[in-house]
Amino acid sequence: MRNIGKYQAAALVAGAVAIAGAAVAQPLGQGWLLGAPDDTTRFEILQRDAGGTGRTMLEMSIRYERMYEAVADGNLQLAARNWDGIDGSLSRGLVRRPDRTETADAFLYAVFDQVMEDFESEDIVRARAGFMTARDACMGCHVASDLAYINDQRLFRNLVFQ
Numbered sequence: 001m002r003n004i005g006k007y008q009a010a011a012l013v014a015g016a017v018a019i020a021g022a023a024v025a026q027p028l029g030q031g032w033l034l035g036a037p038d039d040t041t042r043f044e045i046l047q048r049d050a051g052g053t054g055r056t057m058l059e060m061s062i063r064y065e066r067m068y069e070a071v072a073d074g075n076l077q078l079a080a081r082n083w084d085g086i087d088g089s090l091s092r093g094l095v096r097r098p099d100r101t102e103t104a105d106a107f108l109y110a111v112f113d114q115v116m117e118d119f120e121s122e123d124i125v126r127a128r129a130g131f132m133t134a135r136d137a138c139m140g141c142h143v144a145s146d147l148a149y150i151n152d153q154r155l156f157r158n159l160v161f162q
């Protein structure tokens, strides 16, 4: 077991208990994956590291905020790039959490092409409406997922086009 700090030791033991039912000794210098005892442990470490929907949403919300700023700046090419990035984050997230596919299709993917066309139109009025369509899709999925309280935050309250 390598020499680690008190908080890291607690986290490692807690993590290891969640991973393999026992603390995993990682020989110094072999790395966090190659130092693991076997492939099952390596996959469990990777699976845990990838995170779930919360991680996906954090990534998406950063791009969503940048997308708003891009539309506000009239930089619709950048808005389209962030919308494309939201698709990338969500589709990778669905590989990790396939049980979210149905709601993703019903909300975000139902309007994906339409919003992309709004940004690609180079028409600022259309692009603003496109952002609001995306916003409705985000918020609609939260409500459908019994997570309406997630919509009650500045990200959704403040970033709007009238």
Ligand code: HEC
Pocket: 052, 053, 054, 055, 057, 058, 060, 061, 064, 086, 100, 103, 104, 107, 108, 134, 137, 138, 139, 141, 142, 145, 147, 150, 155
């Ligand atoms: C497939 C349905 C779905 C769609 C579409 C969706 N969300 Fe989420 N969102 C969720 C779920 C489920 C959670 C709870 C995640 C968890 O398990 O922690 C969540 C959580 C969040 C959170 C809170 C994350 C945290 O841990 O604090 C934010 C912020 C968020 N979503 C933003 C967005 C934005 C922005 C969009 C649109 C670009 C969006 N979401 C679209 C389902 C969705």
